[in-house]
Amino acid sequence: MILHDNLSSGNGYKVRLLLAQLGLPFDRIEYDIDRGETRTPEFLDGIDPNGRIPVLETDNGEFLAESDAILFFLAEGTPFLPDGRLERARVLRWMFFEQYSHEPNVATPRYWATHGIEMTEERRLALQTKRKLGHDALGVMEGHLCQNDYFVGGRYSVADIALYAYTHVAHEGGFDLTGYPAVRAWIGRVAARPGYVPITRG
Secondary structure (H helix, E strand, O other): OEEEEOOOOHHHHHHHHHHHHHOOOOEEEEOOHHHOOOOOHHHHHHOOOOOOOOEEEOOOOOEEEOHHHHHHHHHOOOOOOOOOHHHHHHHHHHHHHHHHHHHHHHHHHHHHHHOOOOOOHHHHHHHHHHHHHHHHHHHHHHHHHOOOOOOEOOEOOHHHHHHHHHHOOHHHHOOOOOOOHHHHHHHHHHHOOOOOOOOOOO
16 A cells, blocks of 8 residues: 655544554655645646545555545454444544544644744634634543543544544644643553554654
């Protein structure tokens, strides 16, 4: 398998973490997203018309985009994805929550800060909203984790990987996790899992 990736990306990290914990060998191709390397005609025509990473290139030469779809694909038939219909739907529930409520508001400020994006007046105004919505999402996680060690079925799954990627580096985007003790304890549990690898910032 080949992972089309960028080391600073939390979405790419999700996939790298699961591949490491599954013990699956893979090659990586690094793209400089700041220089638009995922927006070239070659990338758009041959890899992902949406111009984003990560994209998994399977052993059969198929291309699968969207980090959480890749997680679900790789986790099929493994302990990282429950067997039960309802529990599988709950995994998807948290993965959809991550992409809709969490990632746009927690990850975007981190990207702006770590990639030297110019903070225009429009972005400064947007940042206030993102900080509020990001804390709202972290609050939802805190409430769940006060009663549960993991997000689905009392066991570690790709739902945890999806949410862990940007939560554990939320401070890089200006989010203080001091007020979220259950989230911080969960971060520690995830980091202690077998096969864990840290994020690489490139």
